[in-house]
Amino acid sequence: MHANALEAALADIETVFNGFASPGETACSVCDLPEEIAFLRTPYVRIPVDVVRQYTFQVSGHFDDQDAAMRRLLPQGARALTEGALGPLGLGYHGLTEVDWRSWPKEQATAVETFVHAWWQDVLATPEPPYAIEEIFELCASILRSATPLLDRWRPHPVADAHLMKCVDWWLPELLGDDSPFRWWLYGEEAAMPVLRSWLGAHAPDRLRSQGDPDLATRVGLLALPHGERWAHPYWSSPSATN
Numbered sequence: 001m002h003a004n005a006l007e008a009a010l011a012d013i014e015t016v017f018n019g020f021a022s023p024g025e026t027a028c029s030v031c032d033l034p035e036e037i038a039f040l041r042t043p044y045v046r047i048p049v050d051v052v053r054q055y056t057f058q059v060s061g062h063f064d065d066q067d068a069a070m071r072r073l074l075p076q077g078a079r080a081l082t083e084g085a086l087g088p089l090g091l092g093y094h095g096l097t098e099v100d101w102r103s104w105p106k107e108q109a110t111a112v113e114t115f116v117h118a119w120w121q122d123v124l125a126t127p128e129p130p131y132a133i134e135e136i137f138e139l140c141a142s143i144l145r146s147a148t149p150l151l152d153r154w155r156p157h158p159v160a161d162a163h164l165m166k167c168v169d170w171w172l173p174e175l176l177g178d179d180s181p182f183r184w185w186l187y188g189e190e191a192a193m194p195v196l197r198s199w200l201g202a203h204a205p206d207r208l209r210s211q212g213d214p215d216l217a218t219r220v221g222l223l224a225l226p227h228g229e230r231w232a233h234p235y236w237s238s239p240s241a242t243n
Helices: 002-016 034-041 049-056 064-081 105-122 135-146 148-152 159-176 191-211 214-224 229-233
Strands: none
Touching: 002 105, 034 049, 034 064, 049 064, 064 105, 105 135, 105 148, 105 159, 105 229, 135 148, 135 159, 135 191, 148 191, 159 191, 159 229, 191 214
16 A cells, blocks of 8 residues: 555656756756756756766755756656665755755645655555665655654554664664754754654654563653653663663
Protein backbone atom coordinates (compact mmCIF):
# COMPACT_ATOMS: atom_id res chain seq x y z
CA MET A 1 0.00 0.00 0.00
CA HIS A 2 2.78 2.43 0.93
CA ALA A 3 4.68 1.60 -2.26
CA ASN A 4 1.55 2.28 -4.30
CA ALA A 5 1.06 5.63 -2.54
CA LEU A 6 4.67 6.59 -3.23
CA GLU A 7 4.43 5.61 -6.87
CA ALA A 8 1.25 7.67 -7.21
CA ALA A 9 2.95 10.66 -5.56
CA LEU A 10 5.95 10.35 -7.90
CA ALA A 11 3.65 10.12 -10.91
CA ASP A 12 1.88 13.25 -9.73
CA ILE A 13 5.20 15.10 -9.36
CA GLU A 14 6.14 14.07 -12.88
CA THR A 15 2.80 15.28 -14.24
CA VAL A 16 2.49 18.53 -12.31
CA PHE A 17 6.06 19.67 -13.00
CA ASN A 18 6.35 18.33 -16.54
CA GLY A 19 7.72 20.92 -18.94
CA PHE A 20 8.93 23.42 -16.34
CA ALA A 21 12.20 25.27 -16.90
CA SER A 22 14.08 28.37 -15.76
CA PRO A 23 14.36 30.17 -19.11
CA GLY A 24 16.70 32.98 -18.05
CA GLU A 25 18.88 30.94 -15.71
CA THR A 26 22.61 31.70 -15.78
CA ALA A 27 23.46 29.76 -12.57
CA CYS A 28 27.13 29.96 -11.62
CA SER A 29 29.57 30.19 -14.50
CA VAL A 30 32.45 29.38 -12.12
CA CYS A 31 30.94 26.16 -10.72
CA ASP A 32 28.85 25.00 -13.67
CA LEU A 33 29.56 24.16 -17.27
CA PRO A 34 27.49 25.91 -19.99
CA GLU A 35 25.92 22.61 -21.02
CA GLU A 36 24.90 21.95 -17.40
CA ILE A 37 23.25 25.35 -17.06
CA ALA A 38 21.44 24.74 -20.36
CA PHE A 39 19.55 21.82 -18.81
CA LEU A 40 17.87 24.22 -16.37
CA ARG A 41 16.71 26.45 -19.23
CA THR A 42 15.49 23.63 -21.47
CA PRO A 43 12.29 21.67 -20.73
CA TYR A 44 11.47 18.12 -21.83
CA VAL A 45 15.11 16.99 -21.88
CA ARG A 46 16.45 14.29 -19.54
CA ILE A 47 19.10 15.62 -17.15
CA PRO A 48 22.05 13.39 -16.19
CA VAL A 49 21.65 12.26 -12.61
CA ASP A 50 24.96 13.81 -11.56
CA VAL A 51 23.70 17.19 -12.78
CA VAL A 52 20.40 16.68 -10.94
CA ARG A 53 22.41 15.97 -7.78
CA GLN A 54 24.68 18.96 -8.39
CA TYR A 55 21.83 21.46 -8.67
CA THR A 56 19.64 19.86 -6.01
CA PHE A 57 22.28 20.56 -3.35
CA GLN A 58 23.76 23.76 -4.78
CA VAL A 59 23.59 26.86 -2.58
CA SER A 60 20.76 29.24 -3.34
CA GLY A 61 23.05 32.15 -4.25
CA HIS A 62 24.15 30.27 -7.37
CA PHE A 63 20.71 30.58 -9.00
CA ASP A 64 18.92 33.46 -10.66
CA ASP A 65 15.63 31.72 -9.82
CA GLN A 66 16.01 28.73 -7.52
CA ASP A 67 12.23 28.14 -7.39
CA ALA A 68 12.15 27.71 -11.16
CA ALA A 69 15.26 25.53 -11.08
CA MET A 70 13.72 23.24 -8.47
CA ARG A 71 10.52 22.89 -10.52
CA ARG A 72 12.70 21.89 -13.46
CA LEU A 73 14.57 19.29 -11.37
CA LEU A 74 11.64 17.80 -9.44
CA PRO A 75 10.32 15.19 -11.93
CA GLN A 76 13.69 13.44 -11.99
CA GLY A 77 14.94 14.64 -8.61
CA ALA A 78 12.09 13.22 -6.53
CA ARG A 79 12.42 9.76 -8.06
CA ALA A 80 16.22 9.82 -7.84
CA LEU A 81 15.90 10.65 -4.15
CA THR A 82 13.71 7.63 -3.44
CA GLU A 83 16.11 5.39 -5.38
CA GLY A 84 19.18 6.57 -3.46
CA ALA A 85 20.74 8.19 -6.52
CA LEU A 86 21.22 11.58 -4.84
CA GLY A 87 23.32 10.24 -1.99
CA PRO A 88 25.08 10.82 0.18
CA LEU A 89 22.69 13.25 1.80
CA GLY A 90 24.24 16.14 3.69
CA LEU A 91 26.18 17.41 0.66
CA GLY A 92 24.42 20.70 1.31
CA TYR A 93 20.90 21.99 1.84
CA HIS A 94 18.41 20.28 -0.45
CA GLY A 95 16.85 22.89 -2.70
CA LEU A 96 13.34 22.20 -1.39
CA THR A 97 14.51 23.23 2.08
CA GLU A 98 15.60 26.61 0.76
CA VAL A 99 12.67 27.63 -1.46
CA ASP A 100 9.23 28.53 -0.14
CA TRP A 101 7.46 25.77 -2.03
CA ARG A 102 4.28 26.22 0.06
CA SER A 103 3.81 29.57 -1.69
CA TRP A 104 3.71 27.85 -5.07
CA PRO A 105 0.32 27.28 -6.75
CA LYS A 106 -1.80 24.85 -4.76
CA GLU A 107 -1.44 21.93 -7.16
CA GLN A 108 2.36 22.19 -7.02
CA ALA A 109 2.60 22.63 -3.24
CA THR A 110 0.22 19.72 -2.68
CA ALA A 111 2.28 17.50 -4.97
CA VAL A 112 5.47 18.26 -3.03
CA GLU A 113 3.87 17.72 0.37
CA THR A 114 2.16 14.51 -0.69
CA PHE A 115 5.43 13.18 -2.08
CA VAL A 116 7.36 13.82 1.15
CA HIS A 117 4.63 12.20 3.26
CA ALA A 118 4.40 9.18 0.93
CA TRP A 119 8.16 8.69 0.80
CA TRP A 120 8.46 8.82 4.60
CA GLN A 121 5.60 6.34 4.98
CA ASP A 122 7.30 4.02 2.49
CA VAL A 123 10.66 4.35 4.25
CA LEU A 124 9.09 3.36 7.58
CA ALA A 125 7.99 0.07 6.02
CA THR A 126 11.31 -0.60 4.27
CA PRO A 127 13.91 -2.52 6.31
CA GLU A 128 16.85 -1.03 4.41
CA PRO A 129 15.97 2.34 2.86
CA PRO A 130 18.39 4.01 0.41
CA TYR A 131 19.90 6.31 3.05
CA ALA A 132 20.36 6.18 6.81
CA ILE A 133 16.98 6.59 8.50
CA GLU A 134 18.16 9.56 10.57
CA GLU A 135 19.27 11.34 7.39
CA ILE A 136 15.91 10.74 5.73
CA PHE A 137 14.07 12.05 8.79
CA GLU A 138 16.19 15.20 8.87
CA LEU A 139 15.72 15.83 5.16
CA CYS A 140 11.95 15.31 5.22
CA ALA A 141 11.53 17.41 8.37
CA SER A 142 13.66 20.15 6.87
CA ILE A 143 11.61 20.20 3.66
CA LEU A 144 8.34 20.25 5.64
CA ARG A 145 9.84 22.64 8.23
CA SER A 146 8.22 20.49 10.89
CA ALA A 147 8.73 17.12 12.57
CA THR A 148 5.06 16.70 13.44
CA PRO A 149 3.83 15.13 10.16
CA LEU A 150 6.64 12.56 10.33
CA LEU A 151 6.00 11.68 13.97
CA ASP A 152 2.26 11.37 13.34
CA ARG A 153 3.00 8.73 10.70
CA TRP A 154 5.60 6.83 12.78
CA ARG A 155 3.16 4.24 14.10
CA PRO A 156 4.18 1.01 15.86
CA HIS A 157 5.40 -1.71 13.51
CA PRO A 158 8.46 -3.98 13.75
CA VAL A 159 10.27 -2.27 10.86
CA ALA A 160 9.28 1.24 11.95
CA ASP A 161 10.34 0.42 15.51
CA ALA A 162 13.73 -0.82 14.32
CA HIS A 163 14.17 2.51 12.52
CA LEU A 164 13.11 4.29 15.70
CA MET A 165 15.79 2.49 17.68
CA LYS A 166 18.48 3.60 15.19
CA CYS A 167 17.30 7.20 15.32
CA VAL A 168 17.09 7.30 19.09
CA ASP A 169 20.57 5.82 19.43
CA TRP A 170 21.88 8.52 17.08
CA TRP A 171 19.91 11.47 18.50
CA LEU A 172 19.80 10.83 22.22
CA PRO A 173 23.12 12.27 23.44
CA GLU A 174 22.22 15.71 22.05
CA LEU A 175 18.52 15.55 22.92
CA LEU A 176 19.24 14.74 26.57
CA GLY A 177 21.25 17.95 26.74
CA ASP A 178 18.46 19.93 25.03
CA ASP A 179 20.65 20.31 21.95
CA SER A 180 19.77 19.46 18.37
CA PRO A 181 21.24 16.34 16.74
CA PHE A 182 20.60 17.73 13.27
CA ARG A 183 23.10 19.32 10.89
CA TRP A 184 21.17 20.18 7.72
CA TRP A 185 17.82 21.44 9.02
CA LEU A 186 17.49 25.00 7.72
CA TYR A 187 14.14 26.34 8.97
CA GLY A 188 11.82 25.29 11.81
CA GLU A 189 14.35 23.19 13.72
CA GLU A 190 14.21 25.17 16.98
CA ALA A 191 10.42 24.90 17.25
CA ALA A 192 10.52 21.19 16.42
CA MET A 193 12.95 20.13 19.15
CA PRO A 194 10.47 20.28 22.10
CA VAL A 195 7.92 18.41 19.98
CA LEU A 196 10.46 15.71 19.13
CA ARG A 197 11.66 15.31 22.73
CA SER A 198 8.08 15.13 24.02
CA TRP A 199 7.02 12.57 21.42
CA LEU A 200 10.05 10.37 22.01
CA GLY A 201 9.67 10.52 25.80
CA ALA A 202 6.04 9.46 25.54
CA HIS A 203 6.08 6.94 22.70
CA ALA A 204 9.57 5.51 22.25
CA PRO A 205 10.27 3.62 25.53
CA ASP A 206 7.72 0.81 25.08
CA ARG A 207 8.60 0.41 21.42
CA LEU A 208 12.32 0.19 22.19
CA ARG A 209 11.71 -2.43 24.85
CA SER A 210 9.88 -4.45 22.21
CA GLN A 211 13.09 -4.20 20.15
CA GLY A 212 15.07 -5.69 23.04
CA ASP A 213 16.88 -2.57 24.25
CA PRO A 214 15.61 -1.75 27.76
CA ASP A 215 18.59 0.48 28.55
CA LEU A 216 17.97 2.74 25.57
CA ALA A 217 14.25 2.69 26.42
CA THR A 218 15.00 3.93 29.94
CA ARG A 219 17.25 6.73 28.73
CA VAL A 220 14.85 7.99 26.07
CA GLY A 221 12.08 7.96 28.68
CA LEU A 222 14.06 10.60 30.57
CA LEU A 223 13.21 13.08 27.81
CA ALA A 224 9.74 13.33 29.34
CA LEU A 225 11.28 14.94 32.44
CA PRO A 226 12.38 18.57 32.90
CA HIS A 227 16.09 19.07 32.27
CA GLY A 228 17.10 19.14 35.95
CA GLU A 229 15.09 16.06 36.91
CA ARG A 230 16.40 14.26 33.87
CA TRP A 231 19.98 14.47 35.05
CA ALA A 232 19.11 13.81 38.72
CA HIS A 233 17.40 10.54 37.83
CA PRO A 234 18.71 7.38 39.61
CA TYR A 235 19.50 5.87 36.20
CA TRP A 236 22.78 7.77 36.03
CA SER A 237 24.07 6.41 39.32
CA SER A 238 22.83 2.85 38.82
CA PRO A 239 21.69 2.14 35.27
CA SER A 240 21.41 -1.61 35.77
CA ALA A 241 19.05 -1.18 38.72
CA THR A 242 16.60 0.83 36.64
CA ASN A 243 16.46 -1.81 33.92
